[in-house]
Amino acid sequence: MTITKRQPRLSHLILYRNQILFFLYVERLIRGVSVSKLRKRPAPDKWSVVEILAHLADTEIVGGFRIRMILGAPGTPIAGFNQDAWVTSGHYDKRDPGKSVEQFRVSREANLALLKSLTQEQWKHHGIHSERGVETVEHIVRMFAGHDVNHIRQIERILAPQK
Numbered sequence: 001m002t003i004t005k006r007q008p009r010l011s012h013l014i015l016y017r018n019q020i021l022f023f024l025y026v027e028r029l030i031r032g033v034s035v036s037k038l039r040k041r042p043a044p045d046k047w048s049v050v051e052i053l054a055h056l057a058d059t060e061i062v063g064g065f066r067i068r069m070i071l072g073a074p075g076t077p078i079a080g081f082n083q084d085a086w087v088t089s090g091h092y093d094k095r096d097p098g099k100s101v102e103q104f105r106v107s108r109e110a111n112l113a114l115l116k117s118l119t120q121e122q123w124k125h126h127g128i129h130s131e132r133g134v135e136t137v138e139h140i141v142r143m144f145a146g147h148d149v150n151h152i153r154q155i156e157r158i159l160a161p162q163k
Contacts, residue, residue, distance in 0.1 A: 054092035
């Protein structure tokens with residue numbers, strides 16, 4: 001098989017698969033859990049599951065926006081944001097968990113559709129993050145994969161049966 005510029009690399013296909021599996025796993029984790037349990041913070045300075053879900057929904061939009069900015073204008077500046085300030089100012093604690101999951105799903109699907117369409121060259125396009133410096137599209141997608149794992153672990157710990 002000859003690889004063309006339009007065919008994604010195997011590593012990109014694995015990233016797609018993992019991002020789809022992540023979404024399905026989040027849905028499974030919270031299925032049947034009471035909203036009151038999802039809203040309970042494990043500690044005063046730790047986010048609840050509802051807050052994590054709202055964060056995931058919003059950061060999926062941010063990630064998609066950053067990638068689109070980079071694709072439209074390679075080398076573009078990328079602004080950072082204060083995630084804790086967003087939790088407070090966005091009233092994440094009051095968000096409907098089902099709506100956050102749906103927002104996350106729709107945004108993730110849109111982002112995956114975009115990523116599937118990219119050429120190998122486009123994966124190398126970069127922006128300049130205000131705190132971290134140069135970030136390629138591929139690097140951003142890999143960071144989001146790690147971000148997913150971090151928050152899955154948080155949700156699992158919060159929902160684990162108490163000993």
